[in-house]
Amino acid sequence: MRLVIARCTVDYAGRLTAHLPSAVRLLLVKADGSVSVHADDRAYKPLNWMSPPCWLTEDDGSWVVRNKADETLTITLEEIQHDSSHELGLDPGLVKDGVEAHLQELLAEHVHTLGDGWTLVRREYPTAIGPVDLLCRDHDGGSVAVEIKRRGEIDGVEQLTRYLELLNRDPLLAPVQGIFAAQQIKPQARVLATDRGIRCVTLDYDALRGIESDEFRLF
Amino acid sequence: MRLVIARCTVDYAGRLTAHLPSAVRLLLVKADGSVSVHADDRAYKPLNWMSPPCWLTEDDGSWVVRNKADETLTITLEEIQHDSSHELGLDPGLVKDGVEAHLQELLAEHVHTLGDGWTLVRREYPTAIGPVDLLCRDHDGGSVAVEIKRRGEIDGVEQLTRYLELLNRDPLLAPVQGIFAAQQIKPQARVLATDRGIRCVTLDYDALRGIESDEFRLF
DNA sequence: AACTCGATCTCGGGG
DNA sequence: CCCCGAGGTCGAGTT
DSSP states (O other): OEEEEEEEEEEEESSSEEEEEEEEEEEEEOTTSOEEEEOSSOSSOOSEEEOSSEEEEEOSSEEEEEETTOOEEEEEEEEEEEEEEOOOOOOOOOEEESOHHHHHHHHHHTGGGTSTTOEEEEEEEOOTTOOEEEEEEOTTSOEEEEEEEEEEOHHHHHHHHHHHHHHTTOTTTOSEEEEEEEEEEOHHHHHHHHHTTOEEEEOOHHHHHHHHHHHHHHO | OEEEEEEEEEEEESSSEEEEEEEEEEEEEOTTSOEEEEOSSOSSOOSEEEOSSEEEEEOSSEEEEEETTOOEEEEEEEEEEEEEEOOOOOOOOOEEESSHHHHHHHHHHTGGGTSTTOEEEEEEEOOTTOOEEEEEEOTTSOEEEEEEEEEEOHHHHHHHHHHHHHHTTOTTTOSEEEEEEEEEEOHHHHHHHHHTTOEEEEOOHHHHHHHHHHHHHHO
């Protein structure tokens, strides 16, 4: 990883064209060849960048970074205040917990918490407009589509509504009930769901994990 | 801006919990107080970060960055290889061209490319749930609502659907056709639009610009 | 301040 | 490989 602090101008030409007037900035050149240009604010997003795979050619204070689609990032250096390189090695990467995929996994293993005698048909049940998170059968064999979110907002209710409309056209499945399941459900989303006959279920992540570990302990 | 290269472990607790095992990384502390942790790959995204407004407390090799929602980023430094600070000053910021606003502008000037004899009523036609990108009249005087996106996805079709439902309640406008116009239209979005009787149009940005410059040359 | 929506989104998973 | 959805989305503009 190479760190350069320099007064520079930057031009990007590709999916759009963009220009940065002269100022002092951080230029970050990573081992994969990628380059990013940072100002002294915003943790997350650089002012400008080129993602890998791409290649840097350096010619006397003029850098050109190019990728396969022939997009270019041109950096003109005017005054270098710092220039250092560092060996970092491979990163072991991030360990996450508490995301939607894990919620889906947990609920899929415990659909009986939604209703007695319920069974899972499949996760990611495919439709022409995208996969339904869970398709289940209730104790009577009726179909239930479940949409799972970490945070339940209006978008999620709209998504489930689209799935239900489509699934209910399938005579093998219809009628299909809907369940909107999330760790937190926004009041507006709850109103909309209820108005459309969709049941809302608040998920307790720790409790689902608890069930998991309880069942594990039984064996 | 402060640049630190150090072997460290990182823990984030907030909207999720995440952990980074010990490795050498770049720690970037910006003037707004934000902190980001970078590995030697991926130009854009830090492995972990805290966005401003937030506050760093440093206590003998242990950093804690906290925000108002009480999310915390904890960095434990094990071995510091580099530590430097730099004065950057305010950045004049990025000048962009070629985004959705420009597409709308171009298409507004050339609604005849959507159909012979079509005319523009107005851009950003106001409704109670937001502005419609373009409202047009076809050769028969019928109303047409146009939603413009750079990339056409399902969300955009939903948005246009809501506008059409509202506009069609206005007896002065109804019936109102819908056109979903984008540089690229995703298959699922096309299926949904077509199912709802919405016409899909693929926009060629360079061609629209070409028309522009051709017409310019005529004068 | 809350909400909406675009983004050179980035990133990961599944077919 | 592309398609698709999620994101600690971020960040800007508007109400």
